[in-house]
Amino acid sequence: MNYCDKYNQKTLVLSHFDIIMSQRYNLIKCSCGFSFGSTKSKNNFCTKCGSVSNLKYVKSFENAEELSKAISLANIPDEISQELISKILKKESRSSIAKENNNNVLGGLNLLKKATDKDGNLTKKSLDKILFDEALVDSSSEFLIGQAEVQGFLIRVNENTWNWLS
Ligand SMILES: [Zn+2]
Numbered sequence: 001m002n003y004c005d006k007y008n009q010k011t012l013v014l015s016h017f018d019i020i021m022s023q024r025y026n027l028i029k030c031s032c033g034f035s036f037g038s039t040k041s042k043n044n045f046c047t048k049c050g051s052v053s054n055l056k057y058v059k060s061f062e063n064a065e066e067l068s069k070a071i072s073l074a075n076i077p078d079e080i081s082q083e084l085i086s087k088i089l090k091k092e093s094r095s096s097i098a099k100e101n102n103n104n105v106l107g108g109l110n111l112l113k114k115a116t117d118k119d120g121n122l123t124k125k126s127l128d129k130i131l132f133d134e135a136l137v138d139s140s141s142e143f144l145i146g147q148a149e150v151q152g153f154l155i156r157v158n159e160n161t162w163n164w165l166s
């Protein structure tokens with residue numbers, strides 16, 4: 001009896017772990033031409049035009065950071081993508097510095113949540129207002145959003161707007 005209880009418990013923990021580990025970061029392209037990210041394999045909708053059909057699964061990524069980069073690259077015209085790729089590669093060499101700043105991000109997440117509207121959209125402008133209201137003028141909205149993006153909390157959906165990754 002005791003053995004069974006223990007065994008079941010262990011199985012539950014393991015399967016929960018498996019669920020987390022099997023979560024995929026999918027790049028999905030809509031027929032309107034817009035690419036977006038999702039961790040769900042179904043019930044997706046285009047974050048630009050709202051379409052739920054004609055969505056094409058493109059590729060899965062190991063983590064939100066990889067997915068975020070792929071979305072950015074997928075949504076820019078070909079002619080400037082090469083320039084952007086070289087910029088991203090340069091930025092990556094500085095990512096060890098970004099990791100040291102992880103702790104600052106957790107405090108910043110509450111501010112980011114506050115700056116998110118009821119539709120789940122976060123903009124730099126709304127965050128600037130929160131920072132001003134909270135008298136946190138020393139904090140940079142670019143930095144907070146950028147760090148949350150790297151950590152996989154946020155996904156950029158267009159030039160000025162971010163969504164929380166579900
Ligand atoms: Zn669309």
